[in-house]
Amino acid sequence: MIRIPDAEHDTLRLGERPLVVCDIDEVVLEFVTPFQGFLKANGHELRPRSFRLTGNIVNLEDGRETEAEDVGRLIEAFFSEQAEWQTPVEAAAESLANLSDDADIVFLTAMPPRHRSMRRELLSRHGFDYPMIATESPKGPAVRALHGDRTHPVVFLDDIFVNLHSVREHMPQTLLINLMANPTFRALAPDPGDGVSVATDWPHAESLIRAHIAA
Numbered sequence: 700m701i702r703i704p705d706a707e708h709d710t711l712r713l714g715e716r717p718l719v720v721c722d723i724d725e726v727v728l729e730f731v732t733p734f735q736g737f738l739k740a741n742g743h744e745l746r747p748r749s750f751r752l753t754g755n756i757v758n759l760e761d762g763r764e765t766e767a768e769d770v771g772r773l774i775e776a777f778f779s780e781q782a783e784w785q786t787p788v789e790a791a792a793e794s795l796a797n798l799s800d801d802a803d804i805v806f807l808t809a810m811p812p813r814h815r816s817m818r819r820e821l822l823s824r825h826g827f828d829y830p831m832i833a834t835e836s837p838k839g840p841a842v843r844a845l846h847g848d849r850t851h852p853v854v855f856l857d858d859i860f861v862n863l864h865s866v867r868e869h870m871p872q873t874l875l876i877n878l879m880a881n882p883t884f885r886a887l888a889p890d891p892g893d894g895v896s897v898a899t900d901w902p903h904a905e906s907l908i909r910a911h912i913a914a
């Protein structure tokens with residue numbers, strides 16, 4: 700079994716019950732919408748024409764496309780200031796609180812561990828008191844490490860297809876849910892692929908999860 704390094708996670712104690720592994724950006728915290736505000740405040744603008752950030756950001760000074768390297772730098776700067784920008788996704792706190800009566804909730808965020816303490820504080824401020832793993836490793840092996848060979852139902856929610864497909868590959872029994880808070884990007888998203896359910900919002904995701912763990 701693959702170990703998750705201690706520096707990357709809170710105390711993880713799973714009960715003998717279903718497991719819901721949940722991404723953070725665009726799933727429980729708004730990312731795209733506040734990032735648009737952050738870009739404007741820093742002389743750039745996101746103009747969504749396709750389902751990606753790089754290529755759709757322009758420098759407001761000269762109207763030129765912002766290079767991938769600079770987009771990476773802007774995302775990093777945004778995460779350093781996330782506590783001032785990111786807000787909860789509508790109904791996420793309520794749905795997770797409902798589900799936590801019957802399942803363990805664990806956050807799995809693709810974020811350098813150096814931002815972990817700020818993110819932990821931000822989540823707790825909004826009532827998301829569930830343990831978090833912050834790692835840049837692929838998500839499939841991380842879910843596998845977490846769930847092991849337990850036979851309880853397992854659910855994974857994420858906005859990024861590569862993460863959903865990674866979990867599909869390593870944990871094929873998982874209920875995979877694609878959830879994306881930003882309506883513009885949700886409308887631009889291609890089909891998420893075989894075996895991935897698309898949830899339009901948290902109440903929808905909650906009903907899909909309830910049906911899965913009751914089955």
Ligand SMILES: [Mg+2]
Nearest residue numbers: 722724725858
């Ligand atoms: Mg995300």
